[in-house]
Amino acid sequence: MSMSDLVPLRRRSAAGATAPADGAQPQRLAYVETYGCQMNVADTEMVLGLLQGAGYGRTEDPARADLILLNTCAVREKAEEKVYARASMLATHKTRPGVVLGITGCMAEHLKGAIRQQAPYVDVVVGPDGYRRLLEHVDRARGGEAVEDTQLDRFETYEGLDPARVGTGGKAASGGAAADDTGGGVTGHITIQRGCDKFCTFCVVPYTRGRERGTPPREVLRQARAMAEAGYKEVQLLGQTVNSYRHEDVGFGDLLRAVATVDGIERIRFMSPYPLDFSPEVIAAMAETPKVCRHVHLPLQTASDPVLERMRRGYTYADFRGLVAALRAAMPGIAITTDLLVGFCDETEEEFRTVLRAQEELRFDSAFTFTYSERPGTVAARKMPDTVSEAVKHRRLAEVIALQKRISTEIMAGQVGKRERVLVQHASKRSSDEMLARTDGFRAVVVPAGPVVVPGALVDVTITRATPATLFGTLA
Numbered sequence: 001m002s003m004s005d006l007v008p009l010r011r012r013s014a015a016g017a018t019a020p021a022d023g024a025q026p027q028r029l030a031y032v033e034t035y036g037c038q039m040n041v042a043d044t045e046m047v048l049g050l051l052q053g054a055g056y057g058r059t060e061d062p063a064r065a066d067l068i069l070l071n072t073c074a075v076r077e078k079a080e081e082k083v084y085a086r087a088s089m090l091a092t093h094k095t096r097p098g099v100v101l102g103i104t105g106c107m108a109e110h111l112k113g114a115i116r117q118q119a120p121y122v123d124v125v126v127g128p129d130g131y132r133r134l135l136e137h138v139d140r141a142r143g144g145e146a147v148e149d150t151q152l153d154r155f156e157t158y159e160g161l162d163p164a165r166v167g168t169g170g171k172a173a174s175g176g177a178a179a180d181d182t183g184g185g186v187t188g189h190i191t192i193q194r195g196c197d198k199f200c201t202f203c204v205v206p207y208t209r210g211r212e213r214g215t216p217p218r219e220v221l222r223q224a225r226a227m228a229e230a231g232y233k234e235v236q237l238l239g240q241t242v243n244s245y246r247h248e249d250v251g252f253g254d255l256l257r258a259v260a261t262v263d264g265i266e267r268i269r270f271m272s273p274y275p276l277d278f279s280p281e282v283i284a285a286m287a288e289t290p291k292v293c294r295h296v297h298l299p300l301q302t303a304s305d306p307v308l309e310r311m312r313r314g315y316t317y318a319d320f321r322g323l324v325a326a327l328r329a330a331m332p333g334i335a336i337t338t339d340l341l342v343g344f345c346d347e348t349e350e351e352f353r354t355v356l357r358a359q360e361e362l363r364f365d366s367a368f369t370f371t372y373s374e375r376p377g378t379v380a381a382r383k384m385p386d387t388v389s390e391a392v393k394h395r396r397l398a399e400v401i402a403l404q405k406r407i408s409t410e411i412m413a414g415q416v417g418k419r420e421r422v423l424v425q426h427a428s429k430r431s432s433d434e435m436l437a438r439t440d441g442f443r444a445v446v447v448p449a450g451p452v453v454v455p456g457a458l459v460d461v462t463i464t465r466a467t468p469a470t471l472f473g474t475l476a
Contacts, residue, residue: 030056031065036073042189045163052164072107076373091121106208129153152210159219188232190223193239201379214247228264241274253285260291287330295442299339303358304351335365335441343372343393345384412466424457445471
């Protein structure tokens with residue numbers, strides 16, 4: 001899986017509900033914060049849909065909420081520490097009668113009952129496969145029970161559950177699509193695969209998300225059509241190892257081609273593929289389907305074959321380099337981003353240096369970079385001592401970041417003067433007179449706002465200048 005986005009993503013929502021009529025029961029309100037990857041964001045939207053169906057309103061103010069949920073990540077220890085700190089703060093709202101505080105998601109699955117041992121004020125602990133029972137658990141907690149539901153289910157794909165989502169133009173999306181936090185009714189997510197069968201030695205995901213299972217194609221297409229009807233222009237297909245998707249005789253390449261037939265969806269992205277499962281059929285589907293974006297986030301982790309073997313990644317650096325070459329041959333100009341992990345167990349200086357050489361050779365557009373963080377329950381935590389000091393890890397990380405910044409700066413500078421078709425997302429954070437858009441290769445472009453430069457519009461721009469992370473353009 002990709003280890004990006006390990007910062008809290010607070011979902012913005014309506015500030016509450018209308019006042020009840022005289023004598024009516026006040027509407028209960030829910031407040032939800034989401035931490036972690038885009039799959040957690042999609043799960044949050046699904047949970048909010050369940051709550052909405054049960055009559056809950058939504059609020060941005062935890063002081064007004066009857067139900068407070070933290071949907072969590074377990075990939076790194078710091079993510080869990082943040083959740084504990086935040087839960088302690090939110091527990092102060094339990095002085096009001098009937099308020100329920102819950103922790104859901106991967107941290108709940110990973111730590112189970114240990115959460116309530118450290119944070120006894122948490123009422124509900126629910127893992128990623130327990131959301132269908134969430135309403136029942138909340139009612140039990142409101143009755144005074146402490147509830148834990150962390151049973152993994154290798155068949156659960158949440159088929160038929162619809163999220164709370166308003167699309168472009170205010171139309172309700174009823175087909176199960178979760179909107180991107182930055183796209184605002186332009187980009188939506190569909191979880192096509194849950195779980196992971198890879199069992200990399202450093203990774204906790206197979207233990208928190210369970211075994212791989214694919215969402216039926218009929219459900220994926222139902223969601224995509226609902227997104228299109230609600231005004232969405234781009235869909236991102238999600239899975240821990242998304243390109244290993246299979247449901248009966250349908251593979252990932254088949255699914256890409258099928259989603260591309262949905263009228264109204266102009267772009268298709270996916271996150272995050274696994275290098276081992278990038279078959280020629282998937283590459284062909286990407287190259288032959290214009291709606292599939294020319295961007296791949298392809299986690300390398302390390303370029304040292306001995307470290308890759310210790311990580312149990314299943315490929316060599318030569319395999320990975322060959323895959324990058326195949327992608328670039330099939331789709332010239334494709335943007336490739338990656339994950340890089342330094343300081344894994346027993347990593348020598350020479351093994352680390354292979355990462356720097358790979359950056360120079362492969363020239364990733366950007367990279368999410370991390371130091372190794374031991375996660376309880378993984379093979380590495382059980383059998384491989386964490387021998388690299390924190391000082392060495394952070395020195396190596398600084399070198400990787402500095403090199404990637406130089407490469408990214410050079411790549412972005414090379415875009416100046418080019419003409420690009422971009423999908424407008426939302427107003428720029430810098431100014432309401434500017435809009436943020438994305439190229440086919442997922443590069444951010446700031447363009448002047450105007451009558452045709454509105455969220456959801458596809459417009460042609462000329463790139464006029466660049467920073468290491470952002471392009472700037474004018475209408476072509």
